[in-house]
Structures are given as structure tokens and as C-alpha cells.
Amino acid sequence: MHRISTLPGNEPQEENTFIEQPSAPVIFLTSATSDITCLSTVLKLPDNNKWKNEIRALPIAYLSSNASIDHYITNTCKTAEIILVRFLGSRSYWSYGFEQLGLWQLEKPNRHLIVVSGIESTANDVQEISSINQEKVDLIQTLLNQGGIKNYNYMLQTLERIIDFEEININSDLIEYHDELIKWKWENNGNPSIAVFLYKSLLQSGNTELADKINDISNKYNLNAKIIWITSFKSNNVENQIISLLEKENIKAIITTTSFSSVEYKHDDVKKNLWDRLDIPVYQLLISSSSITEWKESTVGLNPIDLSIQVVLPEVDGRICTIPVAFKNLTYTDNELSIAIYKTEPYEKHIEWCIKYIKNLTYLQQTNNSKKKIALVIANYPVKDSRIANGVGLDTPESLLNILNWLKDEGYNLGNEDIPDNSKELINLLLSHRTNSEETISNEPQSYLNIQDYLIYWKELESNVREKISNRWGDPLDSLQLEKSGFPINGINFGNITILIQSNRGYESDNLSDLHSPDLPPTHKYIAQYCWLYNTFKANAIVHLGKHGSLEWLPGKGVGLGHNCFPFILSPPIPNIYPFIVNDPGEGSQAKRRTHAIIIDHLTPPLSHAGSFNDLLIIENLIDEYYESKLINDNRNELLEKKILDLLIKNSWPGIESNKLNIKDLIDNAESYLCEIKNSQIRTGLHVFGVNQSIDKLLELTLTISNVPTGNILGLTQGLAEDLGFMLDPWSDEESKNLNQVDIDLFKDYTGINARKVGKVVDWLNDIGKYIIEFHCFKILNYKNKSKKKIKLDSKILNYLDNKKPNICINHLLNNILPKLLNSSANEKTNFLKALDGKRIYSGPSGAPTRGKLEVLPTGKNFFSVDIRAIPTETAWDLGKRSAEQIVELYLQENGEHLSHLAISIWGTSTMRNGGEDICQLFALMGLRPIWDGTLRRVVDVEVIPLSVLNRPRVDVTLRISGLFRDAFPQIIELIRRGQNLIGNLKESSSNNPLAESYRNGNTKSRIYGSAPGSYGAGLQEIINSGSWENQSELADAFIEWSKWRYEGSSKIIKDKDGLESNLSKVKVVLHSQDNREHDILDSDDYYQFQGGLISAIKKTSGTNPQAYFADNSRYQRPRIHKLSKEIDKVVRSRLLNPKWIEGIKKHGYKGAFEMSASLDYLFSYDATTNLVPNWCYQSIVNNWLMNNNTKNFISENNPWALRDIAERLLEASNRKLWTNATIEEISSIKKILSDIDSKIETYSSINDL
DSSP: OOEEESSTTSSOOOTTEEEOOOOOSEEEEESOHHHHHHHHHHHTSGGGGGGTTTEEEEEGGGOOSHHHHHHHHHHTTTTOSEEEEEEOSOGGGGHHHHHHHHHHHHHSTTOEEEEEESSGGGHHHHHTTOSSOHHHHHHHHHHHHHOSHHHHHHHHHHHHHHHTTOOOOOOGGGOOOOOSEEEESOOOOSSOEEEEEEEHHHHHTTOOHHHHHHHHHHHHTTOEEEEEEESOTTSTTHHHHHHHHHHTTTEEEEEEOOOSOSSOOBTTBOOOOHHHHHTOOEEEEEEESSOHHHHHHOSSOSOHHHIIIIIIHHHHTTOEEEEEEEEEEEEEEETTTTEEEEEEEEOHHHHHHHHHHHHHHHHHHHSOGGGOOEEEEEEEOSSSGGGEEEOTTBOHHHHHHHHHHHHHHTTOOOOSSOOOSSHHHHHHHHHTSOOSSGGGTTSOOSEEEOHHHHHHHHHHSOHHHHHHHHHHHOOGGGOTTOBTTBEEEOEEEETTEEEEEOOOOOOOTTOHHHHTOTTOOOOHHHHHHHHIIIIISOOSEEEEOSSOOSGGGSSSOSSSOOTTSHHHHHSOSSOEEEEEETTOHHHHHHHHHHHOEEEEEEOOOOEEEOOOOHHHHHHHHHHHHHHHHHHHTOTTHHHHHHHHHHHHHHTTOTTTTOSSSOHHHHHHHHHHHHHHHHTOEEEOSOBOTTOOOOHHHHHHHHHHHHTSOBTTBOOHHHHHHHHHTOOSOTTTSOTTSBOOHHHHHHHHHHHSOOOOBHHHHHHHHHHHHHHHHHHHHHHHHTOOSOOSSOOOOOGGGGGGGOSSSOOHHHHHIIIIIHHHHHHHHHHHHHHHHHHHTTOOOOEEEOSOGGGTOGGGOSOOSEEEOOOGGGOSOHHHHHHHHHHHHHHHHHHHHHHSSOOOEEEEEEOHHHHHHHSSHHHHHHHHHHTEEEEEETTTTEEEEEEEOOHHHHOSOOOEEEEEEOHHHHHHOHHHHHHHHHHHHHHHTSOOOTTTOHHHHHHHTTOOOOOEEESOTTOOSOSOHHHHHHTOOSSHHHHHHHHHHHHOEEESSSSOEEEOHHHHHHHHTTOOEEEEEEOOSSSOTTSOHHHIIIIIHHHHHHHHHHSSOOEEEEEEOSSTTOOEEEEHHHHHHHHIIIIITOHHHHHHHHTTHHHHHHHHHHHHHHHHHHHHHHOOOOHHHHHHHIIIIISSHHHHHHHHHHOHHHHHHHHHHHHHHHHTTSSOOOOHHHHHHHHHHHHHHHHHHHHHHHHOOO
16 A cells, blocks of 8 residues: 655655645655755845745655655656656666666657756766756756855756746856855864764755754864755865865864765775775764654664665775764745745754764863773673683683783783783683672672762653663662662773673573563663773773674664664763674674774684594595405405495594495495585684784695685686696586596696596695795795695796786785785784774775675774665676576475475675675575666566576565664665555466465465564574573564564564464475685574574474575575575584684683584584484584594693583483483483582682682
């Protein structure tokens, strides 16, 4: 149902709103509402009475859907003679509108279409749509862009002449030109100066209230606001004018309310821009295009256009996102223009917060380090003493220790206490004080927030916020967390540096309503910690160390937060510096947009190929010997077959239980899988913030990056293979593929070895590649020692060692890879310290470096994500389409029928990282294709792929989106919903189109589901960690409770549990995709929560087990689809049992043991939700971790709480019948370990010393 708006602007805009305006000879459509305000003022002049009922005006934002454009042109524009459009941006942003206006102009003679650009850089792009000559278009563009009453009058006169077919004599004397930069109310009062940029159109329309308010509040806080009115940062010569102007004023910070980015970037490669040249921090103050009432009622915060042009694009400049400081509020109704006239009105308390922030920033800039107070916050979830200092891919304790030493070296006051000598001592010191666990309740916290101070803070909160907190946690005085001295603050102090353990989120294991609550408010203790940090400790800056804490995930609006949103309530107006892994743009953006974070991105953990080890190496050697014996026809075949079979049985090899395979096929399959495991990319340790990886780790990481083809440059091993004459492609060919005879012979010529699989040659090429990298790396670092592994290079590839005349691969290595990796850690340290000095941190793209994203290096940047208008990309479509075909082919092959219903989970962070590959999988499965338009190739719509082209039935897809996806990609939600309606309304048979059958039966509801507005997650982590569940059905209930909100559009969200259950009951396949191998499914709780949650929910609603598929899209050239059970098997074998990972993780002490415990938790949780973890996984972990004294002792000595967690989790797996064949001896051994470690922890608790 479409809503009709008879007077645009009087009511909130909704999806599919049809605009009704009376027709008129002239229609004025504009991207800037200030244009309409100015026009309204001009039309009130006595000389313009003749324009009465002759012109209508409308913001283009009101015509956001194709249907609304069609309706408006058909009705309002039917008698118009001129349509004038002033557009901000490329024509591709509104391509359908321009296309239809072009058709309107051609329908009848004497119709004129005039399109002008508000941005100089896109003028040529949009002007060519116009139907009048260029000279007239240029005149009108100049008049509108210069603005003001005189110019608008001249513009009306020009339009009148066009209507009357009169000659237009351009008189430049009638044009009132304004300076590109207009200084306004500048004073020199001795206070620190800040530059404030606002759009000149506000000044020209007389709307200066926001500028006045910024000026007044700046004076209140002893800041000197230098207000500058501007048309665009992209105008000719404006950069040099700004630099010249600001350099004279000693500007400390820049505030801007302008939209878009000030730089153009291609392939995320940002050139040196205006802000980098100025090297001054820039803060983006938001002006909502909604009214304040609409904003307060919204769970989203900003509409998609505001999100795109005021948040996402300015992040490219390195601007720090803040909060809405002004809203478009109704001033009056202009009946002549048939439009409600809005005015930008300031929101004083938000402006005051922003100015306070800037004031605190200038304190960092002007104050000696010895006087600065810094809060370092470390995450702690789950709430266990084994899991303090969470940080994905980061050795957080070691990084924290480094930071303390850096601060000491930089003159910060760390008090009289010695800094611990190592991270083990630092963790022990933290654990000797109060933590979040009940075990340390008798320990002293580092401080208290007394109840009187808390109550002062409490009374300042909005009444509805206090009500939410009190309804769950009671009044402050009744809080169970309140002690005699106040609310405890957990952590330790070093002089002016405080280390805080972020408080428990608030879930209680004995309260199931909490575990099922997606919008649970934080506890009084959680709130008290941030209150203490700012009001009592008086921190000048806060550091949240490592991905990620819980602050940015608290309930509230998605972006454009306010005083009813918990992240904003608790984020103090001081810089929030956030070291964050470079490959996670989504969750980093969450921190940027909801807590104003300044990201300092850091490298991934070290990465390598898994290789062969233990029994896998023995099996590999036996298979080689087996095939050698076959070549010479000796009598060892049967003996070798038995040895191989025995080892495969011992290792619970996939397929070994099947009676369908003969021994030869079994050995061939085993060799194929070994090749795949050996070449799996795994983490081999953790990154330490600001510290270069060891030389061995650096070489391995460099190899994984160098092997990725980028643009027209082959990957390193691809180049080697080609130069050596091989026909195989080591990057895109499956390692399990049989070699052709040419490559078999060639490999034997080089090595003397008979190879059968591609993987064997790839191993050899990797060894050569690593040797070449080592050679060049040692040259760069001026190392004297020689390689441990001497490799003789064939003459065909000796040029790979030439650094004076390098070939294209080596040139790429020497210029684009090695220097960036070597500079990363130094950048991390330098920019971290710069941020604490209140200085600008340059921006740069984010993503996975091992996926060819070299532009994300070096790290140390304030990363940005992607232009949401460019999602999905054509590259993503190509991969997503190929992956989707593999999915339907696999299902058909295994089930003998076509796939009809599938469920998929899609996350915001992976969408940002891969350009929308998961979305394209969904489109391809449904039989939809994105439509791109314009030179920038942005998606403008989707179209149906005919069944004759698709050549298979369509798949009805149910989508579970993450909360971050909801916030970051509202336009994609609209696009998917539009696509669902297209498919649902097709007249196709139920066998070819199950969605259409559903529509014909009256179920036209969206298939898009997610968490509650303003909340995040899937609801399983806390319930599993707490043990508060009896069976899988309860986990399904939790997932459904957290996922029951149906998204009919980005802003129309309806609670629909029945609809979700009905859709899930039909699902045959559950799919999740992974776009890089810098982590795996046992590295994070998100995988089991979303895919495992879907599987358990489908099992409950349908009564049958769906098939679980895993899409490995880490290589664009080689998307893979296989069963989730295989992926679990592969990750356990290649990483969890791999000495390369275990020994690598041991170098990281407490955090290394933390990682081991976490991986087991995720494995267990996958089993709890899917029943796909076989017994051998648990047995192998027991044997390799607990029965191996070296490994067990490592965990015990560095993180005994982790050893206890591992033992308890294994026992729980047995008790819950997930691990069904544990022997009495195994259980007894685990219980003995648990008893011993409990005693050790009790002893530690009493003497605080391991």
C-alpha cells in the first residue's frame, strides 16, 4: 500500500510514499532544501507575483523509489514546460529519475529539461542530460550555485524567457558572484581557534541559527570559532585558499557540517588530500534531514541518504563522526510552491557535547604529557578470568604492556610503581585486584564511585533512560552491585594511567529473560565505570584496546545517536582511540559511528600454510611410498595399503566409515584432502601492536600476500609456475586436482619426484617463493645470516633474485608489499601516540591484505569502509553468481532434486570487505541480477533473470541479517525487498518459483529477518557460556527470539515470530560464506551463533535437519562450496591440532592459552547448535592439548583459568552427549586435571602469585 502525501514535507517520509503536487509550468527539483527556502523567499517579492501557481518545488529525496518517480512525473509533471534539476553528485546516484525525465522531455514538443550540478566535479556528468544549449545551462548553474536573492531573480527571468521562446542575452553584470569562502564573525580573542565549515546556501537563505549557536557555545568554552561559509570543497582552487586561510590562524581543530568526501578515490586508493595537507583533526557534525521529532522516534537514527553523504563518504577524508547538531524543522507552508518549508534548527545540547569534545581535544594538544590522564579499557567476555583482554588477532596483554612503556618513554606520569617486566606479570597484577568474575569478589577493586557522585550523574540522564535501567536493574540505591564504598571500578592504576576491565554486559545465568533480551540496558556498575572514568578520574582520552569491546554494541540508534542511546550516554566527550584489526571494516565502523572512535588499524596475526605434521606427515610419506612401489611393481603394496588404512582409521579420516570406496579410491581421496589441508592458510600466532613480527612470521605472511594476483600482476607462485613452464595455476587450481602428464614430467625433471596432485607442486613453489622473499627481505634489512633452507633455483627463475632490474613480480614485492609490511608496526606506534597528542590520523581503506587488498597497508591508519552506494560491485556479482551455481549443483547432485528453499546469514563487516558477494549469492539463487549505471558503476536496481536463461528453478531465500548490516546497508535491504517482490509477483509455476507460489497464497511478507531495532547479535553466546540450557531446542528458541523482527524495508520493522518460524520450516539448506582465510569458523562466536542458530531453529520448526553448506570465497578465482562438517574437520586438523599453530600461540603466554580455550568453546558451541562435531575432535584435543605435558603445562603456567575452562568444556561435552564415546579413563584424566588446576587457582587467589 502506498501512502499519498498531498503536501510534501508535512509528514514523515516513508517507504513507497507517492507525492501529490498540483502541476505547474515549472518544476524545480533539488538535492538541497536550502534552495527551496531561498526560492520561497524570492517568490514573496512584489515583482514576482506573476509566478503565482507557476512553479512547484520538491526535494529529490522525496523521490527515492522508482514508483514514486513514475507517479510524480505522470501526475505533477504532466503539464509542465520546464523541469529544472539541481543535483549534488553523479547522475548514477539517481539514474532512474534522470532516465524518466529524459523520456518526459521527448514525449511532447516545447518541453525543456535543465539539469545543473551543485558540485563542480560532476558538472559535465549531469549537464549533458539537459535539452537546452550549454551556455544557458551554465548560466542557470552559476546562478543557483552562487545563490542569493539577486541570482534567483535572474534565474526566474531566464526560465520565463525559455517558456516564452524569447532570446536570452546573458548579462554577466546581473550575476552576483560570491567569494568561494566567506569568513563570518571572526574575532581574535586569544582563545584556541577552531575552523567551522558550513554550506553557503544556509547563509544565503538567512538560516544562520546553527552558526550562531556554534559560535556562542564555543565562546562559552573559551574556543574561538572561525566560521567559514563554503559551496564545496571540490571547487577549483578552494583547497589552496583554505590552506592559506587556516595556516595563518593556528587552527587546532576543524568542524564541518558539509556532505560527501572532499577527495575522489578509485579502488580505495586515496591520494594526498586537503585534510592531510592541513594535518588538523576534522570532525563531522551531522545535520539530519529529518525533523527532531522524527529523529527521536527513529530506531535507525539517520536515513540512508544522510548515512551515505554525511557519515560514510566523509570517513574517506578521515573525519571523525559525531552526532546530529541540527534538524530540518517545519517553518511554514508555501502554498505557491506547494511544499512545506523547512529550516535548519540547531540542537543545543548536542552542539555543547561536540564543543566540549573539541575543548578536551585542544587540552591534549596543549598539555604536557606528564599532566594528561589516559584510560586504557580492555574487554572481558565471556566474563571469565581466562578471557581478560579480548582482542581479535591481537596479543592484547603484550600490546598493553608496550603501550605503558611507550607512555613512560613519552613523559606520561605512570606513578612510582614499576611497570611489570612482562605481560604475564601484568595479567597477574590485574588478577590480584577485582575483576568481573565472582572468584575475585574478595579482592580490592582499584577504586570506587561513591553513590553520591553516581546519583548526580543518574539525575542528569533522560527520564526514559532511567526508567529502562530501573525496570531491569532497580534503582541505584537498590542495586545488588552497590557496595558500602560505592560501585567498584575494576582495574589497576599507574599514576595518571588507569587500566580498566570493561564491566560485565549484565547477562545473568539464572535469569533467562536476560539471555533472551536483545535490548538489555547496561547495569548500574557498567554505567558507573564510564561515569568514574570521566567525572572522577577525569580522563583526557580513552583507549579501547583491540576488537572489540561492548560499548559500541549497547542498545540505541544505529547511527546519529542521542541522549536515549546507551553508547552515546556513556561515551564521554573526549577522544576515543581504538586499535583495531585492519580486516574488519564493519565492526570498526560501528565504533567510529556510535562512539566517535579514532581507529588505529593494526596488522593481521601472522599467517602461514598449515603444512604436514604428525600422523598427517606419516600418511603423506606412506602414500608417496605406495605410489612409488606401484611404479616398480614390488610386493609392498598390500603392506602399505594396510599401514595407510590403519592410520586413516586412527585419525578418523573423512569417508573412512563408508563402505562404498575401495582402497585405491580411499588413498586417492586421502591424498587429495591432505593437499587441501597442507595448503590451508592458518594463523600461527598473534600480532603485537606496534611491534614487527619475527622474521620467520614476516616471511610467511609476505608469502601469503605475494601469492595473491592483483590487477594484471600474477601472484608470486603463479609467476614462478609460468616461467618454469607449468600448465597448472597454483592459485586457482584445486590442490586436490590430478596433474596432467606435462606437469608430472616437468616436475620430475626439476625435482626427481613423481608428483600426482597439484598440491605437491604448489608446496614446492611455495618453498621457492619463501626463499626468494627471504633473500630480498634480508637485503632490505641488511641481515648477514643466510637462509636456513638452501634452495637451488633453475636458471629460468634466477631473475627473481635480481633487485636492480626486477621482473614485474619482484618489483611488486619490493615496492608494494615488503616496505608496507615493514612500516606497519612503526606506523601503529607513531599514530597511536599522535592520537593521544590530539593530532590528525590519516585515513585509508580497510580489508583483508591476503585477498589482494594491498591498499590497506601499511597499517596505523584511521580506516574507512566502503561507499555503500557501490554495493554490490560487479566483481562481487561475478563471484556470487559462480558460487550460487555451485550451491544448486551440489544440492542437485546429492539429493536428486532442485533446491527450493535456503536460509543465509549476511553480516555487515563481510559485505564491506568483499563488496557484497553474499548479497550476490542471494540474488543469483533467486534469479535476480543487479543493474549498474553510470561511469561509477553503482547499483540502481535489480532485474529478473528469465527462467530460460537461468535454466533451473528459483530458490526462495530467507535472509538473517546482522544488526550491523541493518545499520550500514539500509539501501541494500530496500533492494533485496524490491527483488523479492519482483520474483514473488512473477507468473511462474510453483515448481519453478516457490516464492511466487507463496505470494499467490497471500504470503507477500519480506523474507528478511534480524534483531530488534537498535540491538545486535543472535542471542546464543551468553546462554551457551552460562550453561543455562537443557537441549538444542532451547538454543533454537533463543535464536528465534533474537531474530524475529521482519524487515519490510530499512525503516519498516515488524515483530513476526510466526512468519520467521514458517519460513524456516521450509528451508533445506543453511548457507554461510567466508571471504578470507585470515581467520576461520573457530576463531569467532559469530559463526556458530548465526549459522548454528539457523540450523537449530530450522531443525525445531521443520522437525528435520537441514543441510549445512559453507562457502569459501577467499579466492576470487576459486569459490568453493562444501558441507559445514568438512569445514569443521579441516579447521580442527589444519589449526587446532597443528604444532605450527600450537607452538606459535605458546609465544603469547596468557593470551595464547586464551585463544586455545576460545577455539574449543566455539567448537563446542557449533556442536551444541548443529551436532556436526564428531567424537574424534574432542578426543584429539584431549590427546594433543591435555595429554601432552608441554602443552598442558604451558596453559597451566600462563593461564590456569583457561586450562580449567578447557577441562570443564570437555566434561560438559561428554555430559551433554555431544562427545558420546569418551572413555572412563579420559574422563578421569580430565577430572584430575580439573581438580589440580582448581587447587592451583585457589592457591593463587590466596597468595596472588602463580
